[in-house]
Amino acid sequence: MSSDPLRTADLTVIGQITTASNATLVCEAEDLRVVYKPVRGERPLWDFPDGTLAGREVASYLVSDALGWGVIPETVLRDGPYGPGMVQRWIDIVEDGQGPDLVDLVPVGQVPEGFREVLRALDPSGHQVSLIHADDPRLHRMAVLDVLINNADRKGGHALEGLDGRVYGVDHGICLHGEPKLRTVLWGWAGEPIADELLTDITVLVKALPGELGERLAELITDSEIEALESRARALLEDPVLPMPTSSRPIPWPAF
Template identity: 40%
Template sequence: MSGRELTLLTEGSVELIGRIPRSSNETFLVQVSHADGSAYAVYKPEAGEAPLSDFEPGLYRRERAAYLLSESLGWGLVPPTVVREEAPLGVGSLQWFIECDFQEHYFTLFTDAPETHRELARIALFDYVSNNTDRKSGHVLRGDDGRVWGIDHGLCFSASFKLRTVIWDFAGDPIPDALLEDIAPLAEAVPPDVVDLLDVAEVTALRRRVKRLLRDGVLPVDRTGMRYPWPLV
């Protein structure tokens, strides 16, 4: 994606269109408008977050951190995401809306679109690095241009290992050398803009997970059989 998307998200006026149904937190479809044009985005205000016992308020920061981490790796898995202080319902994340067929998701892609498997396996790797607690099947989209995306990263980066995902089909597969080279720098230092959105323990745990991946060289295996989100889709 080009800089136009980030300009619209960062500088555009934000108009509420309506609430997106079946979200555990209040999530809204909005239209962002600027001199460069207009587009749809997904708005997640802090004020709409349900209280959680294991995550502090401010999940929108984790949405932004996931985008920045994906960009730092050069993977482009997460749609452009910014934090907006001035928005209709207060501070929150604003993410570029992916035009897609919402009947497609991880399960259908894995079964019906083997050409996506490489990208799906990379999302599995990203989810381990970011300690994603909520990778439902519906959080994997294929855009109208064929590109595969991961969305909904508000429950990532916990210092405690909480990985829950539907993507276990690649468990135990060797991680390609190119991807190991991509993540290797994270073992020593996490990008400063990501660090700014997390706490010290979370950053330390991220580096520890990367070191384990570099040591083992394979995608993680769920030996408990219980590391699934609910609902699955």
């Protein structure tokens, strides 16, 4: 038996997530279920020419881990049946069907207690709906992480409520660009202060970047992207407020 199956066990493919835009395979690694995204299955993006999407997934995990937030499931870069790729622990999620999901659509005027309205739009049938997300500190922490890693693709389906009571974010292949690219469905706290305990963790992150963390990130993203990460972190410390949308496309499409 391997001491750490996530990193060393043989991967046995048991399925594929067909809704993903890049090759996304569900595998067993001994008694552990994982998601495996081989580099060879990536569709190149003109605005992310450096490194790999798999590498950016791992780099995003390293940032989350350095913060101590545990938002992103443990993620490594390793070999698999289709070559090198990202391997991430599978998250078993809550599926009780009671009430809205963490991020959801509801009819306009029917935002439930404990949720925030992000915007109003028309559904495919022409009915007015509100895009909402839970007013949940676990999700708020994810929103702060997205600002730090400059997440260009925080869809509603990328926020998962685990059976362990934690909220996880997945799909971080287009993060950590040097230029502003934040696109997220989690705008409900825009313009509001960031909690002191999160700022303490961000301070720890800034101090860690010149050391081992920066060295590990340098294997995955460019030096200028690491510098941009540090700049975003320092900017939040200097002005500890979640930003307002500034682009014409602040939400990814599709939103789920």
